[in-house]
Amino acid sequence: LALIEGRREVREGLTRFLMPYKFAIDEVMTKVNILQEEFTQTGEYNPIEHVSSRLKDPDSIIDKMQRRGVPLETDQVRSTITDIAGVRVVCSFMSDVYRVFELLTAHSDVTVYQVKDYIENPKPNGYRSLHLLLEVPVYLSSGPVQTIVEVQIRTIAMDFWASLEHKIYYKYESEVPGHLLR
Numbered sequence: 001l002a003l004i005e006g007r008r009e010v011r012e013g014l015t016r017f018l019m020p021y022k023f024a025i026d027e028v029m030t031k032v033n034i035l036q037e038e039f040t041q042t043g044e045y046n047p048i049e050h051v052s053s054r055l056k057d058p059d060s061i062i063d064k065m066q067r068r069g070v071p072l073e074t075d076q077v078r079s080t081i082t083d084i085a086g087v088r089v090v091c092s093f094m095s096d097v098y099r100v101f102e103l104l105t106a107h108s109d110v111t112v113y114q115v116k117d118y119i120e121n122p123k124p125n126g127y128r129s130l131h132l133l134l135e136v137p138v139y140l141s142s143g144p145v146q147t148i149v150e151v152q153i154r155t156i157a158m159d160f161w162a163s164l165e166h167k168i169y170y171k172y173e174s175e176v177p178g179h180l181l182r
Contacts (some may be wrong), residue, residue, distance in 0.1 A: 024147035047096030
Protein backbone atom coordinates (compact mmCIF):
# COMPACT_ATOMS: atom_id res chain seq x y z
CA LEU A 1 0.00 0.00 0.00
CA ALA A 2 2.85 2.39 0.82
CA LEU A 3 4.34 1.70 -2.63
CA ILE A 4 1.00 2.54 -4.31
CA GLU A 5 0.70 5.70 -2.21
CA GLY A 6 4.27 6.67 -3.11
CA ARG A 7 3.65 6.10 -6.81
CA ARG A 8 0.43 8.16 -6.61
CA GLU A 9 2.29 11.04 -4.93
CA VAL A 10 5.04 10.91 -7.58
CA ARG A 11 2.39 10.79 -10.32
CA GLU A 12 0.64 13.91 -8.92
CA GLY A 13 3.98 15.72 -8.70
CA LEU A 14 4.75 14.74 -12.30
CA THR A 15 1.39 16.09 -13.43
CA ARG A 16 2.35 19.52 -12.05
CA PHE A 17 5.84 19.13 -13.52
CA LEU A 18 4.31 18.43 -16.96
CA MET A 19 2.39 21.72 -17.18
CA PRO A 20 5.18 23.70 -18.89
CA TYR A 21 5.63 20.83 -21.37
CA LYS A 22 1.93 20.91 -22.26
CA PHE A 23 2.14 24.66 -22.78
CA ALA A 24 5.36 24.28 -24.81
CA ILE A 25 3.48 21.92 -27.14
CA ASP A 26 0.81 24.61 -27.45
CA GLU A 27 3.52 27.17 -28.35
CA VAL A 28 5.01 25.00 -31.11
CA MET A 29 1.59 23.95 -32.40
CA THR A 30 0.59 27.63 -32.60
CA LYS A 31 3.69 28.39 -34.66
CA VAL A 32 2.93 25.52 -37.06
CA ASN A 33 -0.77 26.41 -37.26
CA ILE A 34 0.10 30.03 -38.09
CA LEU A 35 2.36 28.81 -40.91
CA GLN A 36 -0.43 26.61 -42.26
CA GLU A 37 -2.97 29.42 -42.06
CA GLU A 38 -0.58 31.87 -43.71
CA PHE A 39 -0.05 29.51 -46.64
CA THR A 40 -3.81 29.01 -46.94
CA GLN A 41 -4.60 32.74 -46.79
CA THR A 42 -1.95 33.71 -49.32
CA GLY A 43 -2.64 30.79 -51.66
CA GLU A 44 0.99 29.68 -51.42
CA TYR A 45 2.01 26.02 -51.53
CA ASN A 46 1.56 24.56 -48.05
CA PRO A 47 4.39 22.15 -47.21
CA ILE A 48 2.56 20.87 -44.10
CA GLU A 49 0.18 17.94 -44.61
CA HIS A 50 -0.79 17.42 -40.99
CA VAL A 51 0.44 17.91 -37.44
CA SER A 52 -0.01 15.95 -34.24
CA SER A 53 1.30 16.23 -30.70
CA ARG A 54 1.52 14.26 -27.53
CA LEU A 55 2.55 14.72 -23.92
CA LYS A 56 4.28 11.73 -22.34
CA ASP A 57 2.10 10.10 -19.71
CA PRO A 58 3.36 10.33 -16.09
CA ASP A 59 3.39 6.52 -15.80
CA SER A 60 5.55 6.29 -18.96
CA ILE A 61 7.98 8.78 -17.44
CA ILE A 62 8.14 6.81 -14.18
CA ASP A 63 8.69 3.55 -16.08
CA LYS A 64 11.40 5.06 -18.31
CA MET A 65 13.26 6.55 -15.33
CA GLN A 66 13.09 3.22 -13.48
CA ARG A 67 14.35 1.32 -16.57
CA ARG A 68 17.30 3.72 -16.77
CA GLY A 69 17.95 3.50 -13.04
CA VAL A 70 17.65 7.25 -12.60
CA PRO A 71 16.04 8.78 -9.49
CA LEU A 72 12.60 10.37 -9.94
CA GLU A 73 13.72 13.91 -9.20
CA THR A 74 12.48 16.76 -11.40
CA ASP A 75 15.97 17.89 -12.41
CA GLN A 76 16.90 14.30 -13.27
CA VAL A 77 13.71 13.80 -15.29
CA ARG A 78 14.23 17.10 -17.12
CA SER A 79 17.81 16.23 -18.11
CA THR A 80 17.21 12.53 -18.85
CA ILE A 81 14.00 12.47 -20.87
CA THR A 82 13.95 14.83 -23.84
CA ASP A 83 10.76 13.53 -25.47
CA ILE A 84 8.27 14.54 -22.78
CA ALA A 85 6.65 17.03 -25.16
CA GLY A 86 6.39 15.91 -28.77
CA VAL A 87 5.14 17.45 -32.01
CA ARG A 88 5.12 15.63 -35.34
CA VAL A 89 4.88 17.56 -38.60
CA VAL A 90 4.17 15.50 -41.72
CA CYS A 91 5.02 16.91 -45.15
CA SER A 92 4.58 15.67 -48.72
CA PHE A 93 8.15 15.92 -49.94
CA MET A 94 11.66 15.75 -48.49
CA SER A 95 12.36 19.35 -49.50
CA ASP A 96 9.26 20.36 -47.47
CA VAL A 97 10.79 18.78 -44.35
CA TYR A 98 13.81 21.05 -44.54
CA ARG A 99 11.68 24.10 -45.43
CA VAL A 100 9.51 23.59 -42.33
CA PHE A 101 12.69 23.13 -40.28
CA GLU A 102 14.00 26.50 -41.54
CA LEU A 103 10.68 28.26 -40.93
CA LEU A 104 10.27 26.91 -37.39
CA THR A 105 13.83 27.58 -36.30
CA ALA A 106 13.84 31.13 -37.71
CA HIS A 107 11.69 32.31 -34.79
CA SER A 108 13.71 34.45 -32.41
CA ASP A 109 12.20 32.76 -29.35
CA VAL A 110 13.08 29.23 -30.55
CA THR A 111 16.46 27.81 -29.62
CA VAL A 112 17.70 24.74 -31.48
CA TYR A 113 19.00 22.46 -28.76
CA GLN A 114 19.77 19.43 -30.96
CA VAL A 115 19.24 18.16 -34.53
CA LYS A 116 19.33 14.49 -35.52
CA ASP A 117 18.96 14.05 -39.25
CA TYR A 118 17.79 10.48 -39.79
CA ILE A 119 16.89 11.41 -43.37
CA GLU A 120 20.50 11.99 -44.42
CA ASN A 121 21.68 9.31 -41.98
CA PRO A 122 18.92 6.67 -41.60
CA LYS A 123 18.94 4.37 -38.59
CA PRO A 124 20.13 0.80 -39.28
CA ASN A 125 16.50 -0.39 -39.36
CA GLY A 126 15.73 2.10 -42.15
CA TYR A 127 13.94 4.68 -40.00
CA ARG A 128 14.05 8.18 -41.49
CA SER A 129 12.91 11.48 -39.98
CA LEU A 130 14.32 14.84 -38.92
CA HIS A 131 14.36 15.08 -35.11
CA LEU A 132 14.75 18.42 -33.40
CA LEU A 133 14.97 19.34 -29.77
CA LEU A 134 13.68 22.90 -29.64
CA GLU A 135 13.65 25.04 -26.54
CA VAL A 136 10.77 27.50 -26.28
CA PRO A 137 9.79 29.90 -23.50
CA VAL A 138 6.62 29.16 -21.59
CA TYR A 139 5.30 32.13 -19.66
CA LEU A 140 3.83 31.02 -16.33
CA SER A 141 2.60 33.23 -13.52
CA SER A 142 5.94 32.59 -11.77
CA GLY A 143 7.89 33.72 -14.86
CA PRO A 144 9.26 32.22 -18.07
CA VAL A 145 10.34 28.58 -18.16
CA GLN A 146 12.56 27.42 -21.04
CA THR A 147 11.11 24.07 -22.10
CA ILE A 148 12.29 21.40 -24.53
CA VAL A 149 9.95 20.04 -27.21
CA GLU A 150 10.92 17.18 -29.49
CA VAL A 151 9.78 17.97 -33.02
CA GLN A 152 9.80 15.25 -35.66
CA ILE A 153 9.43 16.38 -39.25
CA ARG A 154 9.00 13.70 -41.90
CA THR A 155 7.29 12.91 -45.18
CA ILE A 156 4.03 10.99 -45.51
CA ALA A 157 5.99 7.94 -46.71
CA MET A 158 8.39 8.13 -43.74
CA ASP A 159 5.45 8.52 -41.36
CA PHE A 160 3.68 5.52 -42.86
CA TRP A 161 6.80 3.38 -42.57
CA ALA A 162 7.49 4.44 -38.95
CA SER A 163 3.87 3.83 -37.90
CA LEU A 164 3.75 0.44 -39.56
CA GLU A 165 7.06 -0.66 -38.08
CA HIS A 166 5.93 0.42 -34.59
CA LYS A 167 2.68 -1.53 -34.93
CA ILE A 168 4.48 -4.63 -36.22
CA TYR A 169 6.89 -4.61 -33.25
CA TYR A 170 3.99 -4.06 -30.85
CA LYS A 171 1.88 -6.84 -32.42
CA TYR A 172 4.71 -9.36 -32.36
CA GLU A 173 6.06 -8.21 -28.97
CA SER A 174 9.50 -7.48 -30.51
CA GLU A 175 9.69 -11.04 -31.94
CA VAL A 176 9.06 -10.02 -35.54
CA PRO A 177 9.21 -12.87 -38.08
CA GLY A 178 12.13 -12.63 -40.51
CA HIS A 179 9.91 -12.31 -43.60
CA LEU A 180 8.30 -9.17 -42.15
CA LEU A 181 11.66 -7.64 -41.26
CA ARG A 182 12.80 -8.13 -44.86
